[in-house]
Amino acid sequence: MDDDAAMPGSGTENVPGEPSWTFVGGGDVFGYDFPAPSPFDLADLAGDRYHPLESPAASVRSVGSSSSEETEPPPEPEEKPPESSSASAAAAAANKGAKKGQKRSRQPRIAFMTKSEIDHLEDGYRWRKYGQKAVKNSPFPRSYYRCTNSKCTVKKRVERSSDDPAIVITTYEGQHCHHIVSFPRGGPATVGSAARSLTDHLSMPTPTQLYFPSLHLNIPNRTIGPGSSLLHQTPLPRQLQQQLPPAPLPELTSSPLPTATATSGGEGLLDDIVRPGMRNG
């Protein structure tokens, strides 16, 4: 698959052995995870504008697998997403999947915490739900989505924070090898714009770039004050760029996120979203 080509590790997959789970918060919540030891140490993010909810490695190890229930009572939902536990499980699943047929070792994972009333946040891609499971940590079930693109192996995990039902934790695994679909259900260009804004910067062409697809502007959610730290307010058309720091990563920092609303154009949307190099289908 060309997916590998798009992978940050491009065949090299600097797989230390464990994926790093990182939830970043601060002004907006963005979590990202990379199989490879991303140079842009989280320290930088946490040190200044971002606060890693968890340690890249610690999250996986400490919270590794069985300690997801009562072992680690998250004092704060935003700081302790259940994802941590799934990290190990996810790895297991990954291995399993590899055995099944696909060789999906450890795809980059990005977790987003969004305050929204809807679980499935539209990010411009088409997703098909393939499973739902109840998690021990949360009374809310976790939904598993897979990109409808047969060539795309990107998966998405959606769950609500056990502590904050209003918070939706979306975890993306892998990278899209295709362009964002026009719009699922005739969605407004705003969605695409938002997605584009992020994806454009986070297409993950390189290990230093992330993509924040979970951007939907037309969602019935509650508006949190700008003071809300950990959560990424869903309704952030324009605030997007404001709330959104220049970039969660040093690399991205150089590229200011375009205004979602301003990018409603969509002409070069796809072009921008996915680079020719990482395009697959």
Added chain:
DNA sequence: CGCTTTTGACCGGCGC
């Protein structure tokens, strides 16, 4: 008719 969603069962890994 095709696609998506839903639900249950099964598999694999990890911890105890």
Added chain:
DNA sequence: GCGCCGGTCAAAAGCG
């Protein structure tokens, strides 16, 4: 070695 948990697959049902 057993149990628990998470993740994925497969079949069926519903909806557009």
